[in-house]
Amino acid sequence: MAGVTPGRPIRLVIVDDDALVRAGLRILVGGSPDIEVVAEAGDGAEAVTASEAHWPDVVLMDIRMPRVDGLVATRRIRGRPNAPQVIVLTTFDADEYVLEALRGGAAGFLLKDTPPREILAAVRSVAAGSASLSPTVIRRLIDHVADPEAGTRRARARTRLAALTDREREVAVLVGDGRSNAEIAAGLRMSVPTVKGHVSRLLSKLTLNNRVQIALLVHDAELL
Numbered sequence: 001m002a003g004v005t006p007g008r009p010i011r012l013v014i015v016d017d018d019a020l021v022r023a024g025l026r027i028l029v030g031g032s033p034d035i036e037v038v039a040e041a042g043d044g045a046e047a048v049t050a051s052e053a054h055w056p057d058v059v060l061m062d063i064r065m066p067r068v069d070g071l072v073a074t075r076r077i078r079g080r081p082n083a084p085q086v087i088v089l090t091t092f093d094a095d096e097y098v099l100e101a102l103r104g105g106a107a108g109f110l111l112k113d114t115p116p117r118e119i120l121a122a123v124r125s126v127a128a129g130s131a132s133l134s135p136t137v138i139r140r141l142i143d144h145v146a147d148p149e150a151g152t153r154r155a156r157a158r159t160r161l162a163a164l165t166d167r168e169r170e171v172a173v174l175v176g177d178g179r180s181n182a183e184i185a186a187g188l189r190m191s192v193p194t195v196k197g198h199v200s201r202l203l204s205k206l207t208l209n210n211r212v213q214i215a216l217l218v219h220d221a222e223l224l
Helices: 017-028 043-052 070-078 098-103 116-127 134-145 150-161 166-176 181-188 192-206 211-220
Strands: 010-015 035-041 058-062 085-092 108-111
Touching: 010 017, 010 043, 017 035, 017 116, 035 043, 035 116, 043 058, 043 070, 058 070, 058 116, 070 085, 070 098, 070 134, 085 098, 085 116, 098 108, 098 211, 108 116, 150 211, 166 181, 166 192, 166 211, 181 192, 192 211
Parallel strands: 010 035, 010 058, 058 085, 085 108
Antiparallel strands: none
16 A cells, blocks of 8 residues: 555554453544544454455554454455555454564554553554554564464574665664664665665565564574
């Protein structure tokens, strides 16, 4: 998805198997004229159908749901052309699958006790195409999820990153450290448009679809 057209509301699909949660989120969004709930879904299968039917900009996705869970749904949605962005909505301490969702293409995640203003801010940020995860969040995820294949992931990640130029590698590491485009530009003494160009080339070369996946690859390679 290239981004929201200026002048129209952000189109949002809410996915959760708890009707009360969906109702609460709809009420929350109802107070924001720049965000419009275009559909709700009670499981991952319905989420995929709603995404195809309503062309949302953002999908707010629960993980643990019947029939088709949020992990499968995220991969299916993000694997389609012009896919909406996906924000995972979860309870961190109870859910061990957030990292897998991010690898599947989710642009970020929210805890279910996130303050309302931060939920709205995250939706706006992701819709604008500028979402990323802080290094603290990524490290918590990696520390939380036991990964018996860490050595294999490290070798694969380093092989993929070996195809980058030195400058692209520097940019990738800073993305992995949670830096914004402006911060990367200042640190490497280049313009913000130049940084954006490098990030676009990183996504293309590495066959990734967002900054979060760049960050995860850098962490897999243990470059931070």
